[in-house]
Amino acid sequence: MKTEILSMLRESDGYVSGQQICEKFHVSRTAVWKVIEQLKEEGYQIEAVRNRGYRLSESPDILSQAEIASRISTEWAGRNVSYFHETDSTNTQAKKLGEEGAPAGTLAVADRQNAGKGRRGRSWESPPGRDIYMSLLLRPDIRPSDAPMLTLVMAQSVAEALREQTGIDARIKWPNDIVAGGKKLCGILTEMSAEIDYINYVVIGVGINVNQPSFPEEIADRATSLMLEAGRTFLRAPLIAAVMERFEENCSLFLGTRDLSGIQAAYNDLLVNVGEKVRVLEPGHEYSALSSGINKKGELLVQKEDGTTEAVFAGEVSVRGIYGYV
Amino acid sequence: MKTEILSMLRESDGYVSGQQICEKFHVSRTAVWKVIEQLKEEGYQIEAVRNRGYRLSESPDILSQAEIASRISTEWAGRNVSYFHETDSTNTQAKKLGEEGAPAGTLAVADRQNAGKGRRGRSWESPPGRDIYMSLLLRPDIRPSDAPMLTLVMAQSVAEALREQTGIDARIKWPNDIVAGGKKLCGILTEMSAEIDYINYVVIGVGINVNQPSFPEEIADRATSLMLEAGRTFLRAPLIAAVMERFEENCSLFLGTRDLSGIQAAYNDLLVNVGEKVRVLEPGHEYSALSSGINKKGELLVQKEDGTTEAVFAGEVSVRGIYGYV
Numbered sequence: 001m002k003t004e005i006l007s008m009l010r011e012s013d014g015y016v017s018g019q020q021i022c023e024k025f026h027v028s029r030t031a032v033w034k035v036i037e038q039l040k041e042e043g044y045q046i047e048a049v050r051n052r053g054y055r056l057s058e059s060p061d062i063l064s065q066a067e068i069a070s071r072i073s074t075e076w077a078g079r080n081v082s083y084f085h086e087t088d089s090t091n092t093q094a095k096k097l098g099e100e101g102a103p104a105g106t107l108a109v110a111d112r113q114n115a116g117k118g119r120r121g122r123s124w125e126s127p128p129g130r131d132i133y134m135s136l137l138l139r140p141d142i143r144p145s146d147a148p149m150l151t152l153v154m155a156q157s158v159a160e161a162l163r164e165q166t167g168i169d170a171r172i173k174w175p176n177d178i179v180a181g182g183k184k185l186c187g188i189l190t191e192m193s194a195e196i197d198y199i200n201y202v203v204i205g206v207g208i209n210v211n212q213p214s215f216p217e218e219i220a221d222r223a224t225s226l227m228l229e230a231g232r233t234f235l236r237a238p239l240i241a242a243v244m245e246r247f248e249e250n251c252s253l254f255l256g257t258r259d260l261s262g263i264q265a266a267y268n269d270l271l272v273n274v275g276e277k278v279r280v281l282e283p284g285h286e287y288s289a290l291s292s293g294i295n296k297k298g299e300l301l302v303q304k305e306d307g308t309t310e311a312v313f314a315g316e317v318s319v320r321g322i323y324g325y326v
Numbered sequence: 327m328k329t330e331i332l333s334m335l336r337e338s339d340g341y342v343s344g345q346q347i348c349e350k351f352h353v354s355r356t357a358v359w360k361v362i363e364q365l366k367e368e369g370y371q372i373e374a375v376r377n378r379g380y381r382l383s384e385s386p387d388i389l390s391q392a393e394i395a396s397r398i399s400t401e402w403a404g405r406n407v408s409y410f411h412e413t414d415s416t417n418t419q420a421k422k423l424g425e426e427g428a429p430a431g432t433l434a435v436a437d438r439q440n441a442g443k444g445r446r447g448r449s450w451e452s453p454p455g456r457d458i459y460m461s462l463l464l465r466p467d468i469r470p471s472d473a474p475m476l477t478l479v480m481a482q483s484v485a486e487a488l489r490e491q492t493g494i495d496a497r498i499k500w501p502n503d504i505v506a507g508g509k510k511l512c513g514i515l516t517e518m519s520a521e522i523d524y525i526n527y528v529v530i531g532v533g534i535n536v537n538q539p540s541f542p543e544e545i546a547d548r549a550t551s552l553m554l555e556a557g558r559t560f561l562r563a564p565l566i567a568a569v570m571e572r573f574e575e576n577c578s579l580f581l582g583t584r585d586l587s588g589i590q591a592a593y594n595d596l597l598v599n600v601g602e603k604v605r606v607l608e609p610g611h612e613y614s615a616l617s618s619g620i621n622k623k624g625e626l627l628v629q630k631e632d633g634t635t636e637a638v639f640a641g642e643v644s645v646r647g648i649y650g651y652v
Contacts (some may be wrong), residue, residue, distance in 0.1 A: 198446050
């Protein structure tokens with residue numbers, strides 16, 4: 001009920017009467033009053049005026065189960081929110097939910113991670129109160145070898161959501177970093193539990209630097225936040241909701257064809273370094289080539305100096321522009 | 327110390343004096359006596375004769391941490407045993423150990439599973455006191471897409487171990503069932519936790535029907551046990567140890583080349599239906615073909631009626647002989 005009352009207050013232009021709420025949920029005035037008090041305690045500023053009702057006067061940047069759930073209006077993506085004020089890592093929590101049989105679309109969100117995970121066991125800095133740490137649980141009926149494409153689907157969805165919500169020129173660094181002005185805004189960590197030919201579940205973790213006002217000197221030339229790029233702060237819950245909406249749509253395109261043909265053009269539009277020279281770093285071997293965007297399997301097509309084209313598979317190699325971090 | 331005392335007793339032809347044990351482990355006679363009493367309680371028959379010492383007069387079919395560990399003399403496979411008298415499923419436990427950072431080679435063994443797992447979420451009957459349920463944790467430095475080959479490495483290892491320990495004509499039904507006389511003796515369930523290009527861990531679960539005297543009518547024509555095939559019972563711990571030994575050797579061949587070229591010939595020697603007609607069952611389509619064994623990637627090569635050869639990938643299709651279950 002808390003989620004729905006929050007939605008009612010947010011969607012109303014003026015006041016919502018206590019009577020209206022009582023009738024909608026078939027509860028007493030006291031029950032409504034209790035929920036309003038809880039919301040106030042969580043930090044919402046709610047005016048209560050006799051004979052008019054309740055009005056949400058300001059939306060602070062609150063993360064809570066109700067706040068996130070009240071923003072999300074998708075069919076399945078993010079419909080079942082597990083919120084943690086603090087946890088080890090949302091990927092770890094989402095995997096646990098996956099083992100326990102939670103439905104596809106379950107979203108683990110934390111305000112703070114004390115053991116945030118980057119790729120290959122690296123850590124992901126996760127201070128409280130300003131960034132987004134979330135992990136979406138999926139149970140796609142695809143082959144395990146096709147699962148890596150989901151990472152690109154998420155990258156595309158995050159880039160679209162950030163562009164639409166913030167106006168920042170968010171772009172994709174192949175395969176799955178989101179960058180702005182040559183610096184990293186967001187990282188994505190996809191993990192999967194699978195049998196030989198059958199996916200138990202996939203967890204896609206997304207970490208977005210939202211309201212971080214500065215970065216330690218060592219990484220300041222490589223990392224940025226939405227706040228630094230836009231010069232203002234953002235509410236996190238609507239950003240989470242926007243990513244879920246974009247993902248649900250892009251994922252349905254992906255599942256329709258089981259490849260990236262449905263988002264390939266849009267992805268390549270947002271990809272950095274297309275048509276430019278890049279360095280392809282293979283283990284023990286590197287070379288320069290011209291990047292021409294992804295194919296429908298998500299491999300990066302690069303034209304080598306001898307004129308041959310190579311399809312580069314994510315993970316085995318890394319690709320970077322000739323200038324700067326990206 | 328219990329594991330080592332058990333090994334000393336088992337390896338000695340005659341009596342082992344209390345003094346010998348005391349000196350070896352730098353403990354008191356009372357400490358030795360306590361361990362001997364524990365072993366007796368677990369079911370070992372140990373004679374104690376004044377002035378001569380202790381003698382293991384009979385080895386019952388006991389499963390315990392000490393019993394299993396005292397049988398295993400590999401470098402790494404099965405060196406770290408987690409024994410459960412009863413658990414949900416050894417794959418679930420091994421995955422949990424994998425998440426917690428347990429080393430490669432950790433082996434979860436249970437006497438009974440109350441939620442034993444078969445492929446694709448099916449269940450695996452797991453009554454107490456007579457079968458082997460075990461799951462080996464691995465952390466191979468290979469690509470996730472190469473992990474399915476490990477299932478064939480385990481199938482080969484189980485088949486070799488059972489042949490050597492029991493004399494039964496154990497054979498492989500591609501890709502990873504072990505059969506005897508056309509009936510299933512053992513199933514293997516491989517699960518993996520991976521990032522796009524990086525394996526967190528692989529768990530290979532092995533269920534072997536050992537001393538099961540009969541099967542329910544519905545499956546009696548498809549399932550068998552070592553006891554039914556050999557007409558006698560077997561100790562489980564030495565079988566577990568033999569599988570670990572064979573796996574360690576075969577796995578090192580696999581990791582050397584990252585393909586099955588090192589075991590391909592031996593695997594094809596034990597494979598059923600080679601050179602015979604099989605039915606290839608694809609989703610929504612099936613056809614007859616001549617099986618000619620696996621290639622070095624573990625795909626089954628079949629010759630279709632139009633003369634073309636196809637490499638069939640495990641999981642997408644199933645293959646069965648024209649006659650009977652296998």
